[in-house]
Amino acid sequence: MAKEVVMVRSSRLPGFYKVTVDERRSLVSEATGAEVDEIAQALDGGGLDAETADKFVENVLGTYALPYGVALNVRVNGHDYVVPMVVEEPSVVAAASNASKMVRAGGGFVAEWDQPIMIAQIQLIQVDQREVALRRVLEAKAEILELANRSIPGLVARGGGARDVEVRTLGGLEERMVVVHVLVDCRDAMGANLVNTVAEAVADRLAELTCGRVGLRILSNLCDKRCIRVTCNVPARVLATEEMAGEDVVEGIVNASRFAELDPYRAATHNKGIMNGIDAVVIATGNDWRAVEAGAHAFAARSGHYSPLATWRKEAGGLAGRLEVPMSLGTVGGTLRVHPAARLSLRMLGVTDASELGAIACAVGLASNLAAVRALATVGIQRGHMALHARAVAVAAGATGGLVERVAQMIVEARDITLEGATKALYVLSAEQADGATQDPVLG
Ligand code: MEV
Numbered sequence: 001m002a003k004e005v006v007m008v009r010s011s012r013l014p015g016f017y018k019v020t021v022d023e024r025r026s027l028v029s030e031a032t033g034a035e036v037d038e039i040a041q042a043l044d045g046g047g048l049d050a051e052t053a054d055k056f057v058e059n060v061l062g063t064y065a066l067p068y069g070v071a072l073n074v075r076v077n078g079h080d081y082v083v084p085m086v087v088e089e090p091s092v093v094a095a096a097s098n099a100s101k102m103v104r105a106g107g108g109f110v111a112e113w114d115q116p117i118m119i120a121q122i123q124l125i126q127v128d129q130r131e132v133a134l135r136r137v138l139e140a141k142a143e144i145l146e147l148a149n150r151s152i153p154g155l156v157a158r159g160g161g162a163r164d165v166e167v168r169t170l171g172g173l174e175e176r177m178v179v180v181h182v183l184v185d186c187r188d189a190m191g192a193n194l195v196n197t198v199a200e201a202v203a204d205r206l207a208e209l210t211c212g213r214v215g216l217r218i219l220s221n222l223c224d225k226r227c228i229r230v231t232c233n234v235p236a237r238v239l240a241t242e243e244m245a246g247e248d249v250v251e252g253i254v255n256a257s258r259f260a261e262l263d264p265y266r267a268a269t270h271n272k273g274i275m276n277g278i279d280a281v282v283i284a285t286g287n288d289w290r291a292v293e294a295g296a297h298a299f300a301a302r303s304g305h306y307s308p309l310a311t312w313r314k315e316a317g318g319l320a321g322r323l324e325v326p327m328s329l330g331t332v333g334g335t336l337r338v339h340p341a342a343r344l345s346l347r348m349l350g351v352t353d354a355s356e357l358g359a360i361a362c363a364v365g366l367a368s369n370l371a372a373v374r375a376l377a378t379v380g381i382q383r384g385h386m387a388l389h390a391r392a393v394a395v396a397a398g399a400t401g402g403l404v405e406r407v408a409q410m411i412v413e414a415r416d417i418t419l420e421g422a423t424k425a426l427y428v429l430s431a432e433q434a435d436g437a438t439q440d441p442v443l444g
Contacts, residue, residue, distance in 0.1 A: 012080075032350065041340065074364060084284035117183050125212055133211065165181065191330070192288070230362040253377050281360060286334070296325050329354050397419055
């Protein structure tokens with residue numbers, strides 16, 4: 001029997017990256033309460049067998065695995081979390097962990113969130129008297145809410161349900177179009193199925209009330225009533241690099257923020273860096289990352305000017321960061337019930353509240369952004385990125401075990417991060433090993 005997850009004791013696990021996968025599993029087990037066996041069962045073989053995958057989607061041939069790592073040092077609202085991240089891009093996990101350590105020096109992330117309200121959209125067409133239609137829908141609000149709630153009794157029993165009705169006209173008079181929003185409190189569910197059920201349950205009655213015809217009935221992924229806001233304060237001293245003083249790095253990061261605020265071309269890349277962190281947590285916890293992506297970018301463009309989701313300002317002693325993003329995550333239902341690795345992720349986090357999960361994902365998003373803009377404002381992105389990329393190239397050249405690090409180090413030093421460079425380095429190191437000349441007791 002798996003023991004209950006109590007709480008992450010600390011997400012500071014120094015030297016974690018240097019030890020083996022098995023040793024990391026033991027450390028994470030100690031830190032989170034998830035059993036080593038449970039971690040192995042959930043993750044070996046890519047976290048999902050073909051038979052289970054066959055129950056998810058159609059025409060299954062197999063599964064497609066991605067690396068599953070953990071971000072360390074993450075502290076949100078005074079709680080420590082070892083945060084699972086599923087991502088294929090080198091340096092994303094390391095960057096999130098490093099930046100979280102800097103944020104930790106300023107007290108950690110502070111998060112707050114809205115109620116988990118999703119929007120069901122019901123489109124009504126051929127509405128000739130739109131103003132009358134609007135009034136009639138609002139007058140029937142109580143009836144619509146009751147109709148909606150009758151369609152989702154399980155959610156109502158869990159304390160959620162339809163909360164409000166909003167109505168708008170779209171386009172000019174000639175469009176004859178009205179859209180009704182039913183706001184649904186989804187509690188710990190992502191809510192897509194619940195909200196779509198509501199949309200379909202109330203549509204016919206809305207058509208009667210508006211004297212129109214039913215058009216689309218579907219949730220909106222722009223769930224701007226379900227936002228999460230994360231802030232952090234980072235002392236200037238922890239931002240310093242070998243070449244730059246902390247205060248100068250602060251200036252550079254504020255400058256990077258202003259660039260993104262003024263230019264959609266830069267904002268898109270800035271936001272991509274944020275989504276590197278958010279998506280990785282969303283995927284690791286079995287959630288719908290396309291929904292989160294769609295919501296985030298629509299939210300970024302809500303003023304009509306595509307803007308950064310996170311901004312940075314100078315404050316006394318350092319830097320203040322802020323991220324706001326709509327977040328439709330679930331800790332119950334959907335993929336979560338069946339995906340062993342997604343269940344493991346939630347156990348490791350010790351989280352059952354979907355808003356808390358969203359706050360953790362957003363904290364990792366803000367950390368990813370901090371790491372990116374700090375690198376861009378100082379040495380540039382390539383130095384750190386290439387060092388990590390070198391590991392992947394070393395593996396591609398056939399390096400295994402401790403040779404991966406050594407080959408990577410050699411090709412970085414030689415500034416030749418290519419397959420040929422790695423093959424040569426591997427040949428040299430293997431020959432040395434065979435001679436026993438440089439046998440390294442730890443790595444070799
Ligand atoms: C790369 O995956 C993400 C960055 O481009 C983000 C950014 O430019 O802020 C480094």
